[in-house]
Every structure is written in structure tokens, then in C-alpha cells.
Amino acid sequence: xxxxxxxxxLKGLTLKNKIVMxxxxxxxxxxxxxxxxxxxxxxxxxxxxxxxxxxILEMTDVEPDGRITDFDLGLWSDEQIPAYERIxxxxxxxDAKIGIQIAHAGRKATDAKQPVGSSEIPVDVDWKIxxxxxxxxxxxxxxxxxxxxxxxxxxxxxxxxxxGAHGYLIHQFHSPAINNRTDEYGKDLSxxxxxxxxxxxxxxxxxxxxxxxxxxxxxxDNGYGLEHSLEIAKKYKDAGVDVFHVSSGGEATPGKIKxxxxxxxxxxxxxxxxxxxxxxxxxVGILEDPNLAEKVIEKDQADLVAIGRGxxxxxYWALHAEEVITGKTVPPTPYKRGF
Numbered sequence: 392x393x394x395x396x397x398x399x400x401l402k403g404l405t406l407k408n409k410i411v412m413x414x415x416x417x418x419x420x421x422x423x424x425x426x427x428x429x430x431x432x433x434x435x436x437x438x439x440x441x442x443x444x445x446x447i448l449e450m451t452d453v454e455p456d457g458r459i460t461d462f463d464l465g466l467w468s469d470e471q472i473p474a475y476e477r478i479x480x481x482x483x484x485x486d487a488k489i490g491i492q493i494a495h496a497g498r499k500a501t502d503a504k505q506p507v508g509s510s511e512i513p514v515d516v517d518w519k520i521x522x523x524x525x526x527x528x529x530x531x532x533x534x535x536x537x538x539x540x541x542x543x544x545x546x547x548x549x550x551x552x553x554x555g556a557h558g559y560l561i562h563q564f565h566s567p568a569i570n571n572r573t574d575e576y577g578k579d580l581s582x583x584x585x586x587x588x589x590x591x592x593x594x595x596x597x598x599x600x601x602x603x604x605x606x607x608x609x610x611x612d613n614g615y616g617l618e619h620s621l622e623i624a625k626k627y628k629d630a631g632v633d634v635f636h637v638s639s640g641g642e643a644t645p646g647k648i649k650x651x652x653x654x655x656x657x658x659x660x661x662x663x664x665x666x667x668x669x670x671x672x673x674x675v676g677i678l679e680d681p682n683l684a685e686k687v688i689e690k691d692q693a694d695l696v697a698i699g700r701g702x703x704x705x706x707y708w709a710l711h712a713e714e715v716i717t718g719k720t721v722p723p724t725p726y727k728r729g730f
Contacts, residue, residue, distance in 0.1 A: 393716045394688040395681075399444075399695065401671055402633050403598025404549055406695075407486055408444040409688055410709045411636075413675055413699035414492040414552065414604075416449045418462045425455065425465025426474040435478050438702060439487035440723055442709030445695070446482060447552055447602075448475075448491040450559075453535040456503040457495035457560070466493065466539040475546040483547075485723065490550035490602065493539045493591070495532065497521065497560030498569075509563040509570040509583070514643050526574045529583060532560075537590035544595060551595060552602035555584055555627070557641025562606060565623045566642060568613050581626040592631035602673070603627055604636040607660035612646030617660065621667050628668055636673040636697065637661040654683055662692040673697050679704075681712035 396408045412435075419430045431448075438446050451464040458465060465471065475491070482489045498508035498521035507528070508521035524532065536553070543551050555561035563569045564576060564583035576583050592601055605627075607620050624635060637660045640650055650656060657676035665672045674693035678684045679701025687693050702708045710730070713720040722730050 393685060393713070395685045395696070395716060396713055399671075401550070402600040403596075404488060404600050406444040406488055408442070408709065409695040410442070410444045410684075410712070411673055411695050411697040412438050412443045412446040412702050413697035414447040414449045414554075415699055415703065416459060416463055418460055420462045420464060423461040424471075425452070425458070425463070425467065426471045427464055427478060428474070431464070432478050432481070435489070436481045436485075437706040439482040439485040439489075441705075441707035442713065442720070442722070443487055443702070444709070445550070446487055446489045447697075448478075448489065448548075450492050450494045450496075450554055451539070453493065453495050453532070453539045456500055456506070457497075459496045459499060459501060461502045466491070466542050467535065469542060472542050472546050475543070475548070479547040488549040490552055491543045491546075491548045492552040492554050492604065493536060493543065494554035495536075495560035497558075497563045499558055508560065509576070510572060512569055512571065514558065523572065526576065529576050533583070533586050533590050536587045537594055540591040541594040544599075550600050550602055551591060552604055552636060553587060553591065554604050556604040556606040556636075556638045558606075558643060561587060562642060566609065567615060567619070568609070568611065569642065581623050584623070585626055585630040588627055588630040588632060600633040601631055602634045602636055603632040604638060606641055607637050607639050607657070607664065608648075609642050610640040610645035610648050610650060611643040614642065614646070614648070617663060621664070624664065624668060628670060632670070634671045634673060634694075635664050635668065636675065637664050637693075638675055653677065654680060655687065658687055658692050665691075665693060671695070675699065679708065681715040684712065685716050
């Protein structure tokens with residue numbers, strides 16, 4: 392019996408296997424209106440056909456200038472809901488579940504005339520200098536996250552993930568090297584994230600799990616380490632996070648400490664989170680070798696594995712992985728002759 396291909400229940404959500412499609416920006420919005428189009432429809436439905444247990448839609452932003460580029464998804468208007476609803480409805484036909492990653496790029500919003508952030512600290516010397524949000528704007532931003540989550544629930548998503556990793560806005564607030572504020576959101580580095588979590592949780596069904604993607608460590612010089620992120624994550628858990636999706640870095644140019652970028656290099660971070668917080672965790676980071684993914688689950692280093700680039704390369708990664716691990720798989724009827 393494969394560990395990777397056994398079901399798992401997260402709060403009120405049961406997945407047929409422990410495979411997650413990691414959220415990956417497609418930069419494919421045509422009219423710059425933030426709504427998904429046929430590209431996104433085919434992209435995500437293909438991975439449901441391909442056997443993925445949980446699909447997480449790419450970074451979807453709470454306001455137009457919160458996007459990395461103008462070609463990214465957004466969920467700042469009720470008018471955008473039907474386009475997401477169409478994807479959700481079709482994904483569900485293939486016994487897959489689907490979530491959405493809600494975010495704001497903050498200082499990494501490259502197409503914004505002037506990005507906003509926790510502080511006036513740019514990503515690097517050749518990046519735009521952001522404008523620090525006022526205290527009142529921070530509080531208004533929390534409501535934007537809440538409104539986006541409300542729309543996600545109306546669109547029928549099975550779960551919501553908040554993006555607090557890779558140097559985006561929530562990360563910018565809980566990073567000591569990026570947040571130099573003197574107000575309440577600088578004195579308590581977890582405060583913004585906690586209040587976003589509480590606001591989002593307030594519009595989610597009680598049984599719906601809330602996921603949170605976090606960078607366990609930073610790679611820039613003077614960046615935070617595992618101890619700091621775990622301290623922040625404990626507060627996020629208390630605020631309402633049910634599952635941590637554990638990544639690393641992405642906040643700026645790496646300094647003396649660099650990611651190894653070898654298969655499974657982030658798994659020890661996921662394992663540390665699982666042990667310290669006693670909550671389900673998703674491991675991510677070059678886990679496309681099915682045997683490695685299976686081993687991570689078998690050794691109880693994580694509860695789920697997220698496949699990113701491997702699933703860009705192969706929409707049917709889950710079906711092929713099951714063949715490798717168990718010697719058999721059950722594809723949709725029209726594809727059975729191929730297997």
C-alpha cells in the first residue's frame with residue numbers, strides 16, 4: 392500500500408492522495424483584468440485529469456497593484472468570481488480538490504508605479520523603492536485579504552492558502568530585516584499576519600482548512616533562521632492556520648547562505664515544522680522523483696508533498712508516479728488504453 396496514494400483528511404477536507412500541485416504563477420492574464428482565462432482553465436483541469444489530489448491555484452492578489460506583474464491573477468472584484476467558479480466546477484469532476492493562494496506582492500510588485508510594503512526597503516539596488524504602508528492602510532489591506540477570501544468561498548474553492556513566503560507582503564511584515572516600522576505592526580512582527588489570518592478565517596466555513604505558505608529561513612545576509620520563523624508560525628497557528636506549506640528564501644538576493652537546490656532540500660524544514668507545531672505540513676522543493684516523494688511520506692517527514700516544476704513538465708505526474716510506486720494506476724476512462 393502506497394503512503395503517497397492513501398487518502399488524508401485535513402479538518403473537513405478529504406483528499407484522495409497526498410499529492411499537491413504547488414501554486415505557480417502563469418503570467419497569462421490577457422486583458423490585465425486579473426481574471427483567469429482559457430489557459431488557466433486547461434492548465435488546472437489537466438492536472439485534475441492527471442490524478443492530483445489537491446490543486447492550489449497560483450498566487451492571486453487582493454488588489455491590482457498587489458500583483459507581481461499585470462499579467463497575474465487577482466480576486467479584488469465580485470465580477471471575477473464566475474471565471475474561478477468555472478475552473479473549480481470542472482476540477483471537481485475528476486475527484487480532485489482545489490484551493491487558491493491569496494496574496495499581495497508588496498515590494499515585489501514589479502509593474503506597480505510605486506510598490507508598497509512594510510517599509511521603504513527595496514528588494515535590491517536595482518528594484519523600485521517601495522512606499523511604507525501607513526497604519527491605516529495596513530488595516531485596510533487586512534480587509535482586502537478578507538474580501539478576497541470571501542470571494543474564494545463563493546467561487547467554491549475547497550481550501551484557501553495565504554502566501555506568507557518568498558518575500559511577499561505578509562513575509563515582509565514578519566521579517567526583522569525588512570520590517571523597520573515603529574508602529575504596532577513593527578513592534579510585533581507577527582501582528583499583520585495574525586490579523587490577516589483572523590480576518591480570512593472569519594469568512595471561511597468552520598470545517599474548511601486554512602493553509603499558510605511560509606519561508607522557514609531567509610537566504611539574504613542578516614536574514615532570519617528557523618527559530619524565528621517557528622516562533623512566528625506558532626502565533627499563526629493560534630490565529631487559525633491548520634496546515635503549513637513549508638518553503639524557504641525568496642525574499643531577496645541570497646548572501647553567504649544559499650539554497651542547495653538539490654532534491655528534497657527543504658524537507659528538513661517541513662519536518663521541523665511538523666515536530667514543533669504538531670500540525671499537518673506540506674513539503675515542497677524538487678520532489679518530482681516519485682520514490683523520493685513516497686519516502687518523505689513514509690518516513691513521516693511531511694503529511695503531503697507539493698510538486699511544482701515536475702507538474703509543469705508532466706500534467707499527469709500523479710498517474711505516472713502511481714505507476715512507478717505501485718505498478719498500476721486508474722486513469723480516466725478515455726485514457727485507459729494509454730496505460
